[in-house]
Amino acid sequence: MSEKYPKIDVDHLASARLFQGLSAEALEKVAGNAKYIKRDINEYFFRQGELADKVFVLGEGQVKVSKITPEGHQIVARYVKPGDVFGCVPLFGGSKYPGTATAANSCFCWKWDSKTLYKLMETFPKIAINALELLGEELAHIRNRYTELATERVERRVAHSVLRLGKQAGKEIAGGVLIEFPLSRQDLAELSGTTLHTVSRILSEWETRGLIESGRQRVMIKDPQGLIAIAEDLL
Amino acid sequence: MSEKYPKIDVDHLASARLFQGLSAEALEKVAGNAKYIKRDINEYFFRQGELADKVFVLGEGQVKVSKITPEGHQIVARYVKPGDVFGCVPLFGGSKYPGTATAANSCFCWKWDSKTLYKLMETFPKIAINALELLGEELAHIRNRYTELATERVERRVAHSVLRLGKQAGKEIAGGVLIEFPLSRQDLAELSGTTLHTVSRILSEWETRGLIESGRQRVMIKDPQGLIAIAEDLL
DNA sequence: CGGCTGCTTGATCGCTCTCAAATGGGGTGG
DNA sequence: CCACCCCATTTGAGAGCGATCAAGCAGCCG
Numbered sequence: 001m002s003e004k005y006p007k008i009d010v011d012h013l014a015s016a017r018l019f020q021g022l023s024a025e026a027l028e029k030v031a032g033n034a035k036y037i038k039r040d041i042n043e044y045f046f047r048q049g050e051l052a053d054k055v056f057v058l059g060e061g062q063v064k065v066s067k068i069t070p071e072g073h074q075i076v077a078r079y080v081k082p083g084d085v086f087g088c089v090p091l092f093g094g095s096k097y098p099g100t101a102t103a104a105n106s107c108f109c110w111k112w113d114s115k116t117l118y119k120l121m122e123t124f125p126k127i128a129i130n131a132l133e134l135l136g137e138e139l140a141h142i143r144n145r146y147t148e149l150a151t152e153r154v155e156r157r158v159a160h161s162v163l164r165l166g167k168q169a170g171k172e173i174a175g176g177v178l179i180e181f182p183l184s185r186q187d188l189a190e191l192s193g194t195t196l197h198t199v200s201r202i203l204s205e206w207e208t209r210g211l212i213e214s215g216r217q218r219v220m221i222k223d224p225q226g227l228i229a230i231a232e233d234l235l
Numbered sequence: 236m237s238e239k240y241p242k243i244d245v246d247h248l249a250s251a252r253l254f255q256g257l258s259a260e261a262l263e264k265v266a267g268n269a270k271y272i273k274r275d276i277n278e279y280f281f282r283q284g285e286l287a288d289k290v291f292v293l294g295e296g297q298v299k300v301s302k303i304t305p306e307g308h309q310i311v312a313r314y315v316k317p318g319d320v321f322g323c324v325p326l327f328g329g330s331k332y333p334g335t336a337t338a339a340n341s342c343f344c345w346k347w348d349s350k351t352l353y354k355l356m357e358t359f360p361k362i363a364i365n366a367l368e369l370l371g372e373e374l375a376h377i378r379n380r381y382t383e384l385a386t387e388r389v390e391r392r393v394a395h396s397v398l399r400l401g402k403q404a405g406k407e408i409a410g411g412v413l414i415e416f417p418l419s420r421q422d423l424a425e426l427s428g429t430t431l432h433t434v435s436r437i438l439s440e441w442e443t444r445g446l447i448e449s450g451r452q453r454v455m456i457k458d459p460q461g462l463i464a465i466a467e468d469l470l
Numbered sequence: 471c472g473g474c475t476g477c478t479t480g481a482t483c484g485c486t487c488t489c490a491a492a493t494g495g496g497g498t499g500g
Numbered sequence: 501c502c503a504c505c506c507c508a509t510t511t512g513a514g515a516g517c518g519a520t521c522a523a524g525c526a527g528c529c530g
Contacts, residue, residue: 129353451507
C-alpha cells in the first residue's frame with residue numbers, strides 16, 4: 001500500500017478520451033489526483049463484489065472484465081482497450097463492482113478515487129460529458145452483442161467476436177493479424193455465449209479452410225474477408 | 236410543426252431523475268428549453284436510422300424501444316418507465332438512432348434539442364452527472380440481460396422479463412399485479428430472446444399452475460414467489 | 471522428463487426453433 | 501345489434517443446433 005508511483009506524464013494522460021478537450025491546467029489537476037499503476041498478466045484491478053470506490057483509465061495493455069453468475073457460469077463482459085475507462089459504472093451510489101477486471105497482458109493504468117473524480121467532473125463538466133460519450137458507446141456495443149446473441153447462430157457470433165478483438169488488439173504480422181494477448185478457447189466461448197467445445201470445433205474448421213491460424217491461447221486472422229462473410233452471413 | 240405545446244410544470248419536471256438536485260433557477264432554464272409532447276399508443280417518438288438530434292425524458296406512460304436487424308429479426312431493447320431518459324445514447328456525434336421508440340400506451344414526455352441539452356450540461360454539470368448515473372444503471376441492466384441470455388434457459392429468462400415488467404409497470408389489482416400496457420407474446424419473446432410460440436407454451440403452462448392469468452396482450456402475475464422460484468432456479 | 475493445463479474430437483441427448491394449421495376474442499362496419 | 505374479419509394466440513409434429521458427457525492429445529513450464 002505504500003508503493004511508489006511513477007510521475008504521471010500529462011501528455012500521455014491527455015490522449016485518453018475521457019480528458020479530450022481539457023485545458024492544460026485542468027489536466028494538471030486531473031493528473032495531480034491520479035495514481036499510475038502497473039499490473040502484470042492475470043493480476044487483478046478489482047474483483048466482483050468489492051466496494052467500488054476507484055475508477056480506472058487504461059493507458060497500455062488489455063484488460064478483461066468478466067462476471068460470474070450465482071450458478072457458476074462465467075461470461076466475459078468486455079475487453080478494455082487503451083484509452084478506455086473501466087470500473088466507472090458503479091461510480092455513484094457507493095455500490096459494488098459487478099465484475100472482475102484482470103490484466104490480459106502487462107498493463108499500465110491511471111486510477112482515481114471515485115469521490116475525487118466526481119469533484120473533478122463538477123469543476124470540469126467536459127469530463128462528465130466525455131464520460132457520457134464513452135458510456136454511450138459502451139452501451140451501444142453491449143446492445144449489439146445482445147442482439148447478436150439473441151438472433152445469430154454460434155458460428156456468426158464467434159466470427160464477430162474474433163473480428164472485434166482483431167480490430168481492437170490486432171497486430172499486423174507476416175501472414176495476418178495476430179491478437180496480441182493470450183486468448184483461450186474458453187475466453188472466446190464466454191465472450192460469444194457458447195462453450196469451449198463448440199469454439200474449438202469452429203476454429204478447427206476455420207483453420208482447415210485457411211481463414212485463421214491458431215494455437216494454445218493464440219489466434220491469428222489470415223483472411224478477414226472470409227470471416228466477415230461468415231459474420232455477415234454472406235454465403 | 237406549429238403545434239401548441241402545453242406549459243411545463245416545473246415541479247413535475249423536477250421529479251425526473253435527470254434533474255435531481257438542481258436549483259430552482261436551473262430548473263426554470265431547463266424547462267424553458269423543453270417541449271412537452273403527447274403520444275398515443277403505437278405512435279412514434281423516433282425511428283431507427285433517423286438523425287438523432289433530440290433527447291427525451293418520459294413523464295407518464297411506457298415507451299418500448301425496439302431494434303430490427305438487417306436480417307429482419309426484431310428485438311426489444313428496453314421498456315422505458317416514467318422519469319427515465321431515452322434517445323440519449325447517440326446524443327453526441329450527431330449519429331443516428333439505433334432503435335425505434337414507440338408509445339406502449341398514452342405517454343407524456345419532455346423533449347430537448349440535443350445541442351441545447353449539451354449546453355445545459357456544460358452550465359449545470361449536475362445534469363451530466365445525473366445522466367452518467369442513469370446511463371450506468373441502463374448499462375448494468377442490459378449486462379444482466381446479456382448474462383441471462385448467455386447462461387439461462389428460456390423459461391427462466393421469460394420469468395425474469397415478466398417480473399421486471401411487473402416491477403416497473405405493475406398495478407396491484409384484485410388477484411395480483413397487472414402489467415399496465417398491452418404486451419403481446421411476440422413482445423415478450425423479443426424481450427426474452429425467444430419465439431412467440433415458446434412464450435405461448437410457457438405462459439399456458441404457468442396459467443395451469445396458477446402462477447399467472449393472461450389473455451390477449453395482457454399478463455397478470457398471481458404468484459410472484461412462484462415466478463421468482465423459476466427465475467432463480469429454486470426447484 | 472513429468473505433470474499440468476488447454477485443446478481436440480467423438481457420441482449422444484434434448485431444448486428450442488421451425489413449419490403448419492386451427493382457434494378465438496374484439497373491434498368495425500353494415 | 502349482429503356478423504364478419506383480422507390478428508393474437510394456441511397447439512402439434514418434427515428437425516437440428518449446440519450442450520453435455522467422456523476420453524485422449526499436445527504444448528509448455530518447472
